[in-house]
Amino acid sequence: MTLSESALGADWIGACRDAVAGLHTVLAEAPASRERVVETGTRGEGGDHTLVIDRDAERAVFAQLDALHSAGHRFTAVSEERGEVDYGGGAVRVVIDPIDGSLNAKRLMGHYALSIAVADGPTMADVAFGFVHDFGSGEEWSATRGGGAWLDGVRLDPALPERRGRDGKLELLGVEQADPQWIAASLDGLTTSARRLRVVGAIAVSLCQVAAARLDGMVTLRRCRAVDAAAGQLIVREAGGFVAFPGVGDPLAAPLDVAPHAPVVAARTAATLAQLAGIPRA
Numbered sequence: 001m002t003l004s005e006s007a008l009g010a011d012w013i014g015a016c017r018d019a020v021a022g023l024h025t026v027l028a029e030a031p032a033s034r035e036r037v038v039e040t041g042t043r044g045e046g047g048d049h050t051l052v053i054d055r056d057a058e059r060a061v062f063a064q065l066d067a068l069h070s071a072g073h074r075f076t077a078v079s080e081e082r083g084e085v086d087y088g089g090g091a092v093r094v095v096i097d098p099i100d101g102s103l104n105a106k107r108l109m110g111h112y113a114l115s116i117a118v119a120d121g122p123t124m125a126d127v128a129f130g131f132v133h134d135f136g137s138g139e140e141w142s143a144t145r146g147g148g149a150w151l152d153g154v155r156l157d158p159a160l161p162e163r164r165g166r167d168g169k170l171e172l173l174g175v176e177q178a179d180p181q182w183i184a185a186s187l188d189g190l191t192t193s194a195r196r197l198r199v200v201g202a203i204a205v206s207l208c209q210v211a212a213a214r215l216d217g218m219v220t221l222r223r224c225r226a227v228d229a230a231a232g233q234l235i236v237r238e239a240g241g242f243v244a245f246p247g248v249g250d251p252l253a254a255p256l257d258v259a260p261h262a263p264v265v266a267a268r269t270a271a272t273l274a275q276l277a278g279i280p281r282a
């Protein structure tokens, strides 16, 4: 076994659960919105203003990565605030959003999540493990490549169907990056595709809703970053759904780095995926 294979075989779900415990502490120390709106004064690698809770959440995750590295595992971390961090190189990439849905976390609204993906190559197709912990619902979502997707220890049924109304439109479509001007730019495509929209406000969590067929599909209205989508996209695919990153060539060719490359689209059927991928964007 090579070192990089050994890194893939580390106890990732254990590390993720320990990171969740660390994030619970960070969030408990900033229980109110007035504490959660405090910014560090810097911007993350993704370009957003970094909140103190983002920074502290990332520290909690990196404490777990430090421990895995000390135990002999080699990998490269890709995280929302710190960017790429070398833990000895090799092919394994660990793609982290310490808090997906920071705006929800800051405003104490609904869903926000820790998202961690582990890959043995450079693209979305190479993700071998995905983990999303939703601090709003308390739900733990995970998937292993070829091993199915799991919600709180129960395997998700890959045969779950989509729902469409009598008019043929999807019953419920998730929309992320819901800036009104971007909704306006995609309005015709959204109107012909869906009866109702839901804006969760966290890409990883929206993807998980498609995995469980609570949403019939989801779209981002702009290019997303790998840290937002890497874990959730595996969870959707292992739960029988379909995912594409339109505009990067192969549907899953989006790179696992810090730059935004492509929107992400997910659905329960290949036909719906193609329909949603074709919605024009700003």
Ligand SMILES: [Mg+2]
Pocket (backbone or CB within 6 Å): 054, 080, 097, 098, 099, 100, 101, 102
């Ligand atoms: Mg974040």
